Amino acid sequence: MAEDKDLMTVKIGLAEMLRNGVIMDVTSAEQARIAEEAGAVAVMALERVPADIRAEGGVARMTDPAIIEAIKKAVTIPVMAKCRIGHFAEAQILQALEVDFIDESEVLTPADYENHIDKRMFRIPFVCGCRNLSEALRRIGEGAALIRTKGEAGTGDVSEAVKHLRLINKQMKELTVLSKDELPSRAKELAVPLDLVIKVAGLGRLPVPNFAAGGVATPADASLVMQLGAESVFVGSGIFKSQNPAKMARAIVAAVAKYDQPLELVKASRGLGASMKGRSVASISEEELLHTR
Amino acid sequence: MTAAAPVVGVLALQGDYQKHQQMLNSIGVASYLVRTSDDFAQVDRLIIPGGESTVIADLLRRFDLHEAFSSFIRSRPVWGTCAGMVLLAARVNDETVNPYGVIDIDVDRNGYGRQYFSDIYPAHMELDGAAEDLPLVFIRAPRVTRVGAGVKVLLVHKGDPVILAQNNVLVSAFHPELTSSTLMHRHFAFAFARS
Numbered sequence: 001m002a003e004d005k006d007l008m009t010v011k012i013g014l015a016e017m018l019r020n021g022v023i024m025d026v027t028s029a030e031q032a033r034i035a036e037e038a039g040a041v042a043v044m045a046l047e048r049v050p051a052d053i054r055a056e057g058g059v060a061r062m063t064d065p066a067i068i069e070a071i072k073k074a075v076t077i078p079v080m081a082k083c084r085i086g087h088f089a090e091a092q093i094l095q096a097l098e099v100d101f102i103d104e105s106e107v108l109t110p111a112d113y114e115n116h117i118d119k120r121m122f123r124i125p126f127v128c129g130c131r132n133l134s135e136a137l138r139r140i141g142e143g144a145a146l147i148r149t150k151g152e153a154g155t156g157d158v159s160e161a162v163k164h165l166r167l168i169n170k171q172m173k174e175l176t177v178l179s180k181d182e183l184p185s186r187a188k189e190l191a192v193p194l195d196l197v198i199k200v201a202g203l204g205r206l207p208v209p210n211f212a213a214g215g216v217a218t219p220a221d222a223s224l225v226m227q228l229g230a231e232s233v234f235v236g237s238g239i240f241k242s243q244n245p246a247k248m249a250r251a252i253v254a255a256v257a258k259y260d261q262p263l264e265l266v267k268a269s270r271g272l273g274a275s276m277k278g279r280s281v282a283s284i285s286e287e288e289l290l291h292t293r
Numbered sequence: 294m295t296a297a298a299p300v301v302g303v304l305a306l307q308g309d310y311q312k313h314q315q316m317l318n319s320i321g322v323a324s325y326l327v328r329t330s331d332d333f334a335q336v337d338r339l340i341i342p343g344g345e346s347t348v349i350a351d352l353l354r355r356f357d358l359h360e361a362f363s364s365f366i367r368s369r370p371v372w373g374t375c376a377g378m379v380l381l382a383a384r385v386n387d388e389t390v391n392p393y394g395v396i397d398i399d400v401d402r403n404g405y406g407r408q409y410f411s412d413i414y415p416a417h418m419e420l421d422g423a424a425e426d427l428p429l430v431f432i433r434a435p436r437v438t439r440v441g442a443g444v445k446v447l448l449v450h451k452g453d454p455v456i457l458a459q460n461n462v463l464v465s466a467f468h469p470e471l472t473s474s475t476l477m478h479r480h481f482a483f484a485f486a487r488s
Contacts, residue, residue: 100408
C-alpha cells in the first residue's frame with residue numbers, strides 16, 4: 001500500500017480528472033444512465049435529492065446500499081455517495097461498497113457536531129463542503145481531497161454558492177499579500193494549521209481542487225460559478241427536479257465546457273422547459289438552513 | 294512545423310488539461326489549449342489529457358471538433374494519457390465510448406478496478422538517453438488487453454504494457470502530469486516522432 005503522501009496524490013488525482021465537468025445527483029439506475037448519456041463526469045448516488053430532503057424533513061442518512069449498488073452497475077463513470085458529517089461508520093460502509101468518492105455532507109443530518117471524519121484513515125477520497133477559507137483548510141487538514149462550496153442545497157438559489165466562492169477567493173487573495181511574519185497570526189484567526197496557510201499564500205489557491213455546489217439550477221448558474229473560479233460543478237436537485245432532466249443535464253454540461261462563451265450559453269439555455277421551482281434562501285428560516293451545519 | 298520549438302496543444306474540453314499545461318510550462322514548451330476545431334491549426338503536437346473518456350468523446354462531437362480531431366491524430370504527433378489512451382485505441386471493452394482507432398491496441402476501461410484500487414508505483418524509465426525515476430500514478434486506469442504487431446511497448450508494469458507507441462501515436466495508462474517527473478513531457482515535446 002502506498003505511503004500517506006502518495007495516497008493523497010492518488011486521491012487528489014481523481015478530483016483533478018473530474019475538473020471542468022458536472023457531477024449530478026441521481027436516485028436510481030435509470031437517472032444515472034440519463035446523467036451519463038448527458039455527459040456527467042460522475043454521479044452522486046442518493047435516496048432523495050436535497051429538495052426532497054428539505055421538503056420531507058426528518059433525519060437524512062446514508063443511502064441504502066442496494067440503491068448505490070444498482071447505480072454502480074448502471075454506469076461506467078465514477079460513483080460518489082454521501083455520509084453524515086462525523087459518521088465514520090457510514091463512511092466505512094461506503095468504502096466497503098467501493099464507491100469512488102465520499103461526500104461528508106451537510107445535506108444529511110450531522111452525526112457529530114464537534115468532529116468531522118478523520119479522512120486520512122480511508123483509501124477512498126473525500127469531498128467536503130465549506131463556506132469560507134477556514135472551513136476549507138480544516139477539511140483539507142483532516143484529509144479531504146476535494147473542496148466544494150456548501151451553497152444552500154435543494155433551493156435552486158445560487159446566491160449562497162456565490163457568496164462562499166467569493167469569500168474563499170477573497171480570503172485566499174488576502175493571504176498572498178501578507179508578509180511571512182503575518183501568516184502565523186492569520187492561521188490562528190482562521191483556526192487552521194500554519195503549514196496549510198503558508199501553502200495557500202504561496203499558491204494563491206487551495207492545494208486541492210475547488211468545485212461549486214448548492215443551488216445551481218441552470219446553464220447560466222453553472223457559467224456564473226465557473227467564472228467565479230469553481231473548477232467543476234455539482235448539480236443536485238437542479239436536474240431531476242426540472243421539467244426535462246435529460247435536456248437540462250446536457251445543457252449544464254455544455255455550459256461548464258463553454259462557460260466563458262456567451263453565444264454557446266445562449267444555445268445551451270434555449271428551450272429547456274421549466275427549471276426547478278426552488279425556494280429563495282432569504283425565505284428559509286435559520287433552523288432550516290443546511291449550510292450552517 | 295518548427296523543428297526546435299513545437300507548440301504543444303492540450304485538448305481542453307474536460308479533465309486535467311491544466312496539469313499538462315503546467316508541466317509544459319515548467320519545461321519551457323509553448324502550450325495552447327485546444328477548445329475549437331480552428332485551434333488545431335495553432336499547434337504542432339497534441340496531448341489528450343486524463344478525464345472521463347465518455348465525456349471527452351461526447352464533447353468532441355457536440356462542439357464539432359470531431360473532424361478536425363480525427364484528421365490531426367492521423368497525421369501529427371499525439372499523446373493520450375489514461376482517458377486519452379482510451380480515445381486513441383482500436384477497441385474498448387464497453388459501448389459507452391467509440392474510440393478513434395489510431396493505435397492498434399485494445400483496452401479495458403477502468404481495467405484495474407474502481408478508485409479503491411487506484412495507486413502509485415515507483416518505476417524507472419530510460420528514454421532518449423536519460424534514465425530517471427518515473428512514478429506511475431494509476432487512477433481508475435485503462436488496461437491494455439491486446440497489442441497489435443506494429444505497436445512498440447515502451448514500458449511494462451506488473452506484466453501489463455503501460456506506455457506504447459505506433460507511428461505518430463503515444464499512449465500511457467497512467468498520469469505523469471500528476472507527478473514531478475517531466476520525463477514523458479520532455480520526450481513528447483522534443484523527441485517523439487521526429488523524422
